[in-house]
Amino acid sequence: MNKLNTFKKQLLKWSKNNTREYSWRDSNDPWKILLIEVIAQQTQLNRAHSYYEKFIKRFPTPKEMSIASKKEILSLWSGLGYNNRALRLHESSKILTKKSFNSIYPNFDILPGVGKYTKNALLSFAYKEKVITQDTNVIRIFSRFFGIENPDNFIQENQKNILKNIQSRKFNEALMDFGSTICKAKNPLCSECIFDNNCEKFFQETKHTQPTFKGSNREIRGKVIKYLINNENIDITSLNHILKVEEDKLNLILEKLEDEGMINIKKKLIEISS
Ligand code: SF4
CATH class of the missing domain: 1.10.340.30 (Hypothetical protein; domain 2)
Structure with a gap:
């Protein structure tokens, strides 16, 4: 075989x-x-x-x-x-x-x-x-x-x-x-393993390491969405106060979320898109 x-x-x-x-x-x-x-x-x-x-x-x-x-x-x-x-x-x-x-x-x-x-x-x-x-x-x-x-x-x-x-x-x-x-x-x-005797056991080094989640844009994006799921809307200043993120960083994240159709920002009020 x-x-x-x-x-x-x-x-x-x-x-x-x-x-x-x-x-x-x-x-x-x-x-x-x-x-x-x-x-x-x-x-x-x-x-x-x-x-x-x-x-x-x-x-x-x-x-x-x-x-x-x-x-x-x-x-x-x-x-x-x-x-x-x-x-x-x-x-x-x-x-x-x-x-x-x-x-x-x-x-x-x-x-x-x-x-x-x-x-x-x-x-x-x-x-x-x-x-x-x-x-x-x-x-x-x-x-x-x-x-x-x-x-x-x-x-x-x-x-x-x-x-x-x-x-x-x-x-x-x-x-x-x-x-x-x-x-x-x-x-x-x-x-x-059932293959122990037949396997080439060709192990390769993992090329990619998972980026740190804590403090990442991904974590902040998640927090923004979580807040908006549980609340009607919020203004940018108050959100910044809650999340304690650099203002420029938060603005860029919000811009991206809006571009992706995830949120709406109207007169500085943020909400989940309809
Ligand atoms: S490397 Fe080969 S022997 Fe080891 S678990 Fe995977 S298939 Fe089985």
Whole structure:
């Protein structure tokens, strides 16, 4: 058996007893898939799941979200961070009330915030297409196991072969679960791994370190939105007083939030955009 087949068979065998159960995994509704994939970006899956449950209950179809206010969506999103993702989801829901998923198939990347990974997740989970959902977990596993620095081309070239006679969804979910529980970014559990003897164990130094959150623009942006979710509006001076941020810095952040359509500033009064 060649290395590719060993990898495929052993991973699928492992997944039989180790697949995590989530409600959206039983569904091929593209709206549910889109919701969980956007929520789960940069978020641990169990945490994403609790947000997904809130969102799907309130917005069972794109229509309900399309007519909701930004304030309500941001309020439900509160705690996840990267609020722009919520706004892009809102924009997508408006498009999807006019055009169905089927009518834009397979070009899901026309939806705001939908990149290659989410598009492939929709194709695999909702449309049973033979594609591998390539995120950082998947790239890491392939790189370590096969000993390849940039396995993107390798995955592309072997995708058809790997997914022959199997459901792409099962394989993608197995990769996702394996990457977050065994072949983790930090401290992979090689001694407990099914691949221990076959794996090249090609470890690369992490090139990117996460920028410090405390005091960052991202933290201040989050605080501004959190304040506005819980209050009607506020003038810039009072907000500055509460957040204790340099005036120029706060002004630039507010300008950017306004450009992104997150807030309105009228006569120095700030509020969440309608
Ligand atoms: S042996 Fe280690 S590096 Fe290789 S797949 Fe398993 S956990 Fe990852």
